[in-house]
Amino acid sequence: MIVAIANQKGGVGKTTTAINLAAALALRRQKTLLIDLDPQANSTMSFLDIRKVEKNVFDAMVDDQVGLRGIVVPSPVENLWLAPARIALAKLEAKLVGELDAHFRLKDRIDAVRSEFPAIVIDCPPTLGLLTVNALVASTHLLVPIQSSYFALEGTDDLLETVEKVRTRANPGLEIMGVLITMHDKRTSLARDIRAQIQKVFGPKVFKTVITKSVRLEESPAYKESIFTFAPDSSGAAEYYSLSEEVMERV
Numbered sequence: 001m002i003v004a005i006a007n008q009k010g011g012v013g014k015t016t017t018a019i020n021l022a023a024a025l026a027l028r029r030q031k032t033l034l035i036d037l038d039p040q041a042n043s044t045m046s047f048l049d050i051r052k053v054e055k056n057v058f059d060a061m062v063d064d065q066v067g068l069r070g071i072v073v074p075s076p077v078e079n080l081w082l083a084p085a086r087i088a089l090a091k092l093e094a095k096l097v098g099e100l101d102a103h104f105r106l107k108d109r110i111d112a113v114r115s116e117f118p119a120i121v122i123d124c125p126p127t128l129g130l131l132t133v134n135a136l137v138a139s140t141h142l143l144v145p146i147q148s149s150y151f152a153l154e155g156t157d158d159l160l161e162t163v164e165k166v167r168t169r170a171n172p173g174l175e176i177m178g179v180l181i182t183m184h185d186k187r188t189s190l191a192r193d194i195r196a197q198i199q200k201v202f203g204p205k206v207f208k209t210v211i212t213k214s215v216r217l218e219e220s221p222a223y224k225e226s227i228f229t230f231a232p233d234s235s236g237a238a239e240y241y242s243l244s245e246e247v248m249e250r251v
């Protein structure tokens with residue numbers, strides 16, 4: 001499986017989901033590759049010291065000779081490998097302008113290493129630009145985190161429209177694996193209303209697992225750890241582990 005974690009709305013839990021889902025899959029002994037496709041490099045920084053990152057996804061996408069093999073590094077988590085990002089990725093769009101295969105770069109690079117990684121997770125930036133489109137073209141599945149907040153559904157139409165466009169030609173097999181409710185606060189009636197509303201729109205696509213608000217999930221990246229070693233007994237660890245089970249069932 002190749003799962004893109006995307007939603008062009010910022011701060012909805014894409015990175016938190018990407019790092020902890022990837023770590024959960026690794027914990028289930030799946031050799032997993034986490035590709036950081038966001039110039040902000042938050043996934044990368046959650047596991048590595050960014051100053052020590054030399055080659056990154058930009059180099060892999062621009063130079064066929066580098067490819068993913070030339071940039072992938074082990075993470076501190078067993079079975080988890082990382083294709084790191086750096087701010088240079090922000091220049092990719094300008095660099096690839098006019099290239100006929102611009103939308104297929106990531107797919108081609110993944111094809112070359114796919115047999116080594118049964119699970120690949122891609123953390124997307126909060127835009128619907130070339131980077132996210134590359135992720136959608138390369139993926140078998142899309143996972144959409146939606147923050148349990150008043151404007152939760154804002155922008156999802158544009159995302160689904162982009163998915164439709166990608167399906168028409170570039171990647172007809174792309175499946176919407178599911179919608180994940182994040183940062184949920186069970187105590188408030190507003191959050192319950194929002195959950196009901198999301199369920200009404202997306203029906204069975206909504207994962208049964210809901211990620212609740214948890215300070216532990218916010219803290220773990222600062223310690224360069226996934227939730228499973230940072231706070232193994234926390235609600236976040238249990239929820240992301242249960243998400244990984246649902247993800248594997250839906251493949």
Ligand SMILES: Nc1ncnc2c1ncn2[C@@H]1O[C@H](COP(=O)(O)OP(=O)(O)OP(=O)(O)O)[C@@H](O)[C@H]1O
Pocket residue numbers: 009010011012013014015016017038040042124125126182183184211212213214215217218219
């Ligand atoms: N379940 C949660 N409980 C509490 N805080 C959370 C939770 N999930 C994410 N956060 C925090 O919310 C902020 C935004 O989360 P995250 O970085 O995962 O979102 P994002 O969608 O990747 O953002 P961006 O669009 O900027 O890439 C971060 O500070 C993160 O630690």
Ligand SMILES: [Mg+2]
Pocket residue numbers: 014015016038042124
């Ligand atoms: Mg992010």
